[in-house]
Amino acid sequence: MSDLPAGSAVQRVGMFGGAFDPPHWAHRSLAEVALTQLRLDVLHIMPTGQAWHKARVLSPAEHRVEMCRLAFGDLPRTLIDTREMHRAGPSYTADTLGELAAEYPGAKLYLVLGADQLLAFESWVRWQDVLQQATLAVANRATHIGADAPLEQMQEMDLSGVRLPFERLSMPLKNISATAVRARIGQPASRHGPLDVLVPETVASYIDQHHLYQDPT
Numbered sequence: 001m002s003d004l005p006a007g008s009a010v011q012r013v014g015m016f017g018g019a020f021d022p023p024h025w026a027h028r029s030l031a032e033v034a035l036t037q038l039r040l041d042v043l044h045i046m047p048t049g050q051a052w053h054k055a056r057v058l059s060p061a062e063h064r065v066e067m068c069r070l071a072f073g074d075l076p077r078t079l080i081d082t083r084e085m086h087r088a089g090p091s092y093t094a095d096t097l098g099e100l101a102a103e104y105p106g107a108k109l110y111l112v113l114g115a116d117q118l119l120a121f122e123s124w125v126r127w128q129d130v131l132q133q134a135t136l137a138v139a140n141r142a143t144h145i146g147a148d149a150p151l152e153q154m155q156e157m158d159l160s161g162v163r164l165p166f167e168r169l170s171m172p173l174k175n176i177s178a179t180a181v182r183a184r185i186g187q188p189a190s191r192h193g194p195l196d197v198l199v200p201e202t203v204a205s206y207i208d209q210h211h212l213y214q215d216p217t
């Protein structure tokens with residue numbers, strides 16, 4: 001839990017980065033849990049530019065931003081922040097947190113992420129800077145991400161070996177990944193399958209209207 005006294009005037013600012021290609025229900029749950037559990041004053045949803053650690057080419061920025069607006073737009077105290085998409089060259093979380101620290105002087109910063117990202121955290125560029133600037137707030141994730149496996153077969157990632165400080169977010173496991181969403185859309189037989197179990201209905205309609213993810217990667 002927080003080390004700040006109740007009623008503290010210190011602002012609590014969250015950053016939740018991702019490719020959001022597309023945003024899905026687990027992203028939305030993560031944002032909701034972060035807002036309430038961390039008692040955030042504001043949550044910046046931060047779609048990445050072409051992320052340095054993602055091998056596949058992402059969908060165009062305007063589609064991902066629009067889908068973020070549809071997926072998160074009705075959440076309180078939440079804004080879609082496109083700064084990383086406009087940054088020339090690779091975009092690093094350490095730089096973005098530095099900007100947020102300057103914009104919210106004295107604020108307590110939280111970086112919201114899933115367990116897979118925590119396990120890869122020490123490969124991030126200037127991860128020590130990230131840790132100095134923000135508290136990591138982590139939701140666990142199923143081991144077979146992307147598999148879209150039934151709930152009863154889900155196992156959570158083992159974070160017992162993680163030596164970094166982090167705060168756990170209490171989010172029930174959701175075995176949804178953007179990879180699984182794209183894969184489902186790419187299968188002709190299930191094109192009209194229940195996409196809205198994976199993404200909000202508005203996002204599903206947007207994907208359909210714009211013919212996204214026809215060639216899954």
Ligand code: ATP
Pocket residue numbers: 017018019020021026027030112113114115116117139140141142146174175176177178179180
């Ligand atoms: P992809 O399948 O394309 O790799 P993804 O589903 O992991 O995408 P991202 O946009 O890369 O989605 O994820 C943004 C953030 O959300 C990351 O910190 C990731 O760990 C977290 N996240 C995504 N899905 C889940 C989930 N099911 N449970 C917990 N965290 C999640």
